Amino acid sequence: MSRQQKREQRESEIIQGTLQLLQEKSFLDLKMSEVAQVAECSMGAIYSHFSSKEDLLLGCALDIMRNQVIVLHKALEVPSEPLEQLLLATFCCIIWDEQQPANYALNQLAMNPCVWQRASSHRNNAMNQEIEKIDFLVQNIATKVLEHDSPAHASDDNTKSLYLGLISISHGYFMIRSSGYGEFTTIQNGSGVAEAQNLYLLSVKSYLAGWGLAETNSLDDLHSLYRSAESLVLAQISQTS
Known part of the structure; x- marks a missing residue:
């Protein structure tokens, strides 16, 4: 597996872990440390893929939309x-x-300007x-x-x-x-x-x-x-x- 493939796989794991957490709690209550724990990676690894919590949210919405x-x-x-x-x-x-319904709520939040304006x-x-x-x-x-x-x-x-x-x-x-x-x-x-x-x-x-x-x-x-x-x-x- 190439370095780029490994990076894409890690990013996918972070997104899937976040989506799993968002089935149980709201985005506002979500902590990046929880994402790191469920994705089994460091906080530094998360921020190497996502510039902010909002960027991570948009990444999750993007994954959902691609499946749609x-x-x-x-x-x-x-x-x-x-x-x-x-x-x-x-x-x-x-x-x-x-x-x-949880993914629908996530997508609606991702469309809010205060979220996507802080994404990459x-x-x-x-x-x-x-x-x-x-x-x-x-x-x-x-x-x-x-x-x-x-x-x-x-x-x-x-x-x-x-x-x-x-x-x-x-x-x-x-x-x-x-x-x-x-x-x-x-x-x-x-x-x-x-x-x-x-x-x-x-x-x-x-x-x-x-x-x-x-x-x-x-x-x-x-x-x-x-x-x-x-x-x-x-x-x-x-x-x-």
Whole structure:
């Protein structure tokens, strides 16, 4: 193993150790000495890889996002119509967060300017590249959707509107459900979760109808795509755990 490979392996070990700790405590409570202990390295070794605690947090968020990009690639490799691929990719994003609430909270914190402004520039650049990859993948398939199902609307502005609206509905649903406010305070058991999922998919169907794209996708079709997305996400999580 080369020196560079050893360095990359050590950095990965530090990140995985940190992610393990963040399953049990918040980032604010995390001590770098705890990271050194779980990663079985010195404090000096940690600071040779990460310039600050915030830099380490962004490194963890970057690791999570890279795995999410892998899931999106797998979703877009599934042979199906463009709209089904777009929905599968969108569902993968929301299920990815649902299955890993601690990682979702970590990513949200990593996006806070007071965090990423204290991270290293190369880590910031790497994070921007991963976000651009996700945007490119989703926008590209959204373009194919409009070209296939609604050619008259296949412009760059409409493509952005289509996929940003779909993502906004999905993240809004997840954030409201996670908050426990309003209607979602009653979701405490299996049937409640199923009811929430049904409400989300109905919202997606209504949104697509506004674009003239819902005629061929029944609610049962959306539930089937959601289950397929769940399988893809769980398989990736299993590989990385």
